[in-house]
Amino acid sequence: MRAVFIDGREQIAVREAPEPQPAVGQVRIRLARVGICGSDLHYYFHGANGEYVVREPLIPGHELSGTVDADPSGELAPGTPVTVHPARFGREVPGTEGQPHLWPGGSYLGSAATWPHTQGAMADLIVVERDMVRSLPAGIDMDLAALAEPLGVALHGATRAGDLTGARVLVSGAGPIGLLAVIAAQARGAAHVTVTDVLAQPLERALALGADAAVRAGTDELPAEAFDVVLECSGAPAAISAAAVATRRRGVIVQVGMVPNEPRGINLAPLISKEIDLRGAFRFNGEIDEAIEILAARPDVTSVVTHAIPVADVRAAFELARDGAVSGKVVVAFDASDASQLRGGSAAASATSTLDQ
Template identity: 45%
Template sequence: MNQKPAAAYARAVVVHTAGDLRVEQRPLRAAAPDEAVVRIAYGGISGSDLHYWSHGAAGDSILRAPMVLGHEVVGTVWSAAEDGSGPSAGTPVAVHPASPGGTGARYPADRPNLSPGCTYLGSAATWPHTDGAFADYAILPARMLRTLPPDLPLRTAALIEPASVAWHAVARAGDVRGARALVIGSGPIGALVIAALKRAGASEITAVDLHQRPLEIARRVGATSTIDARGTDAVAAVEADVTIESSGSTKGLASAIRGTMRGGRVVLLGLIPSGDQPVPISLAITRELELLGSFRFNDEIDEVIAALADGTLDASAVITHEYPARDALDAFATAKDSAASGKVLLHF
């Protein structure tokens, strides 16, 4: 039997403008017939959440009104969709935060992540903005929900969304069995890329970062060697078969190009700032490198859930901090300090 939310309001983490993050009560709207009410257990703070808080924008997505943050969420179905779609009440679930759609620009039908009208939870890319799910209760389309195995802890399951982003990037890299891999940027996404590369059979994985804490985490999840990027040119000597750039910086992309062998492949995962960027493209040309973009994910989320549940994707070391939702501001400050933290979770 379906349950109704415990109150007409839900506590939520809301960004109002740059630097203005609040934990406040927000009214719960009525659920549509194809929507479920999910009681959120954990939410992971992502790079885009930090950008909205720090800068009032994430890339070209400009914050124009207060918005509930959060798309890396897991919880339990509190009230199932009235039309019978989706999981029943009491089911632990992960959330696929994308809603593909829109008309206009062409894209491959089997890659809905590229659809021009795709919306994402906790995103200001469209107007009105799409509220996220950093809240005690979230009303979500039943199609977004993925049933979790009963033996997968919700805390571990909080990594499913970012791990799916990493999994998609590794899939874009092609068959990496026996390959020498290079990962530029060892923050939470980079660390999850390393874990996914290890599971996919890469024989050597070199992790690069500016700080020791991320490199320590990288070693724990599967890096066979690490490079401190401060004041060193050791990256160029790696000569990787495949490189995944996850730092989101032009210097990181330049290192990725220099660290990849002739005829190799570079996957661009980190979101480089918009606009023209100074990178050594001539080197990519003369080495005949393949440069491939990687954006979000599609149905990889189902494979990630299975891999986390059976233990073949070991990513627990990526989680370094957990805060109660009432202390969201402290949690965001910790997550912003990449030298001291990995994935920071909010516990609702």
């Protein structure tokens, strides 16, 4: 079978790998789409995601859609459309009861945080435990289904914010997670959603998804104390500081976007003077099930996926994925080889030509 391997900084290749065999309690999935996440970009462009360094060939990917290839139990028929909750959980510690995503000792598909590394989904076939598999509605678009995991992340940010019914919400950062945070806030009952970003193109995508307003960071001013909740999805220190100014007194900021594990300066004064709650949000718990329901009800969310690139052009896919002016979510396609038949196919061909020069 084909698999994508990241061997180190800016080293990526499609190679043959042994077909995995499912054991009792496992399911083998044939992949259709695998999304490129920010962590995947870090592994490729930097050879590390924060402190987690690529020390052996790593198959990236944890955002996926596909079909059942084999289920030894016979419960899931071949061809059943599925996605996967990509976490295997560790052990409960005090204070984390009912929150397995916070338990230490777990693993996540496509991660160098473990040794040996936890291989991911960017391959023709993958084997996972049965309890990680989520069946999808029949006929669901595979591009759309690949958004279940990142939408789960956005929904968990909304969960951490609390009740959003009638809330004025600011989404800071209009990358793929920010776009899905718009969907999450709407689904949770927000009355108004404003989005801010430094680039015009992501803001256009947010407005197309139904955001009520867009603010161009660095050009337009965010209104002070205008928002009950901020879902901060960029991880940029300047954006976090700006969020504190924009939040009302006793409002809530949820840090959804990941940041490096190092000291970085932000302005804490508004958090103190306005008694703002700053809350972390790490991956998600069970929100992927809610995400599937939302995606089934809102097929327009597939617009978040701007490019579906054949696996043969995976290097071009990674180049596109890091350019927010050109792309939203980029997914790697394993079920097609003709770029012209896929979303954004002409852009992939152009990027490939540029890389080969």
